[in-house]
Amino acid sequence: MSLVYDVKELDFNYHLEGVQFKALKKISLEISAGEMITFAGPSGSGKSTLLNLLGLMEETSNDMIFYNGKCLGQLQEQDKNIIRRFDIGFIFQSFHLFPVLTTFENIEFFLIRQGVEESKRKELIQEALNVLGINDLKDKRPTQLSGGQRQRVAIARALAKRPKVIIADEPTASLDQKNGEAVVDHLFEINKKFGTTIIIASHDPMVLRHSQRIINLKDGEIQRQGL
Template structure:
């Protein structure tokens, strides 16, 4: 494995139960995702993109095969260490934003920093810096219902960025946005990768997203069919 490899999968398979039948979601996947790059997992609905992202984000447990993170196998890693990596080293962006309605933009960003145990002043500074970076410094006191879909997704980006993660995992981040707003969010993700040096791994079937990525891994029916 190269020192630049962020993730490497070897023989990864995963099944979901459907009644008395096991339905394959991923089948014998082999892949490498390099650190510091914008990687897109592309494919139609049901191809396994989101399932693979959940594995990479340590949300879904590995069933078969081996997954390496910066050269270290995650198989058998203690739950406490998995939680530490997920909490401190991975930022998440979802298509449905997952903001807390009763909190302001700044408070939404600070909330997860508080769960990391960061002191109040550090949380405030990190939240305001991240919101300024995504162009929402003047909207930091607004609540989600007072913002557009694009602004809410930028708050979600700021939330992921504020904890200074090693990788940002983005699952269909433009799915609920119009094409213009989606393009703005994609441009921010690209800048996060190129200017901040964060790795970005995104699942999408959006041609704009695929075109901006440094590398594309195409999935179909749970199998890797092409890497470019």
């Protein structure tokens, strides 16, 4: 199976008021296409930092992350933007939906940025609404939705892009058990149906129970690989 990510001894430091903080230390891992992988570990262990680096959300000039064989640190900004726009769907703990847009428009937003033409957009949005079971919510704005519904919209928005990779940072953290389980089920379904590589950060036991591969982080280091 082809490698989507190859990370080689990745270090990452935050600089705060002249003080350097080592958030990731010598992280090495490989993620294959179509895998579903969860990063676990206590608060502050580096999960979000790692996801942000993998998702090109955090700027880094280091040469330790290879995405589809390309060294991220060597790419031009426009090439990185293409990866962000077309390849990666990011799902945040607090949803990050646009408050003034309806469900339909929220999902449509990134497709417009991708330059997808209208009839194709409608098709992709309809399929995402169907997969997530939220067709009846398409004209509502985020404030009219529950937390579980908002997270489903956020997943639909990520899915409609047909990304190669979906990255989800604590996707169940703002949800109750029932909605959390539904979100995990949807991520599994997307992984199976579309072969999307799915990368999750979570310390939710329910997510971990369903995970095929768990990597535990502690103090910025990998603790134990596999189940």
